[in-house]
Amino acid sequence: MKWGILGAAKIARTDLAPAMQVARETELVALATRERTRAAPFEALVPGLRVHCSYEALLDDPEIEAVYIPLPNHLHLDWSIRAAEAGKHVLCEKPIALHVSDIDALIATREATGKLIAEAFMVAHHPQWAVVRDLLAEGVIGPLEHVEGVFTYTNRDRANIRHSAEMGGGGLRDVGVYPCITTRLATGAEPDRLRADIRWQDGVDTFARVWADFPGFTLSFYCGMMQARRQHMLFHGQNGWIALSAPFNGVVYGDCVVEWPQGSDTCSRRFNNVNQYALMLENFARSARDGTPFPCPLEFSRGNQAMIDAIFASEDR
Numbered sequence: 001m002k003w004g005i006l007g008a009a010k011i012a013r014t015d016l017a018p019a020m021q022v023a024r025e026t027e028l029v030a031l032a033t034r035e036r037t038r039a040a041p042f043e044a045l046v047p048g049l050r051v052h053c054s055y056e057a058l059l060d061d062p063e064i065e066a067v068y069i070p071l072p073n074h075l076h077l078d079w080s081i082r083a084a085e086a087g088k089h090v091l092c093e094k095p096i097a098l099h100v101s102d103i104d105a106l107i108a109t110r111e112a113t114g115k116l117i118a119e120a121f122m123v124a125h126h127p128q129w130a131v132v133r134d135l136l137a138e139g140v141i142g143p144l145e146h147v148e149g150v151f152t153y154t155n156r157d158r159a160n161i162r163h164s165a166e167m168g169g170g171g172l173r174d175v176g177v178y179p180c181i182t183t184r185l186a187t188g189a190e191p192d193r194l195r196a197d198i199r200w201q202d203g204v205d206t207f208a209r210v211w212a213d214f215p216g217f218t219l220s221f222y223c224g225m226m227q228a229r230r231q232h233m234l235f236h237g238q239n240g241w242i243a244l245s246a247p248f249n250g251v252v253y254g255d256c257v258v259e260w261p262q263g264s265d266t267c268s269r270r271f272n273n274v275n276q277y278a279l280m281l282e283n284f285a286r287s288a289r290d291g292t293p294f295p296c297p298l299e300f301s302r303g304n305q306a307m308i309d310a311i312f313a314s315e316d317r
Contacts, residue, residue: 187214
């Protein structure tokens, strides 16, 4: 599958473009950037890379089959629709939209164009989450009672787009989505009730504590973008627990280990050689070409956006 990248964002440079070099059935052929100098790292990675000076020019490129969109959050919806209507499959960074109604528009566009449109939640493709899902389904820890999570990092650059309310910034949309989606992914459940305590700065949430009631169990997590870096997820059952040391971006954050007790021992699985971005690209190519179910379809993304919308609404009340 021949790819074009719409914008020279950091995540494209450090994660997706390198993953395109190792993923099967995947080739990066073009980049669109309005600042020509920002193309240099991509050209060093892919000799002969075509560089378009506008996003429209990339969408007009007949060789490109699929577009990856890492633009600022408030541009995701519009350019995802425009790319699909231009005949390209679309993989867009999270959040693919800012409101649940926007995802309804994306689903309608997908159906009208016949093009795959999906949100780039790489965790949905990581095998550690399949292990967690299987352990829960097998009842290894007994009935699940509570899930706890954390995802924080440090970004105090006020000029950064994550600190812009107009661009859809904030910690919940950036990292709070991960405890939400992995809990839903592992359990197959949806929340009944949510409440939150959110710390705001210039219209942007910089720290949030969230509590959610699911059928049969509860979830609590905190997230933020101005704290020391930390991530963790724990699933606590009546007879045991499952802990993930690097649940969201293993290897980059630290050793990627899933642990759970078994009798007097502790079992563990390590996943330090997994490139979840490459797996996502391979799954995307298969789904676009032969209809293989994509692990994170828009319908699943819609559920996550509904959860984020409800978190904001509960805090407002």
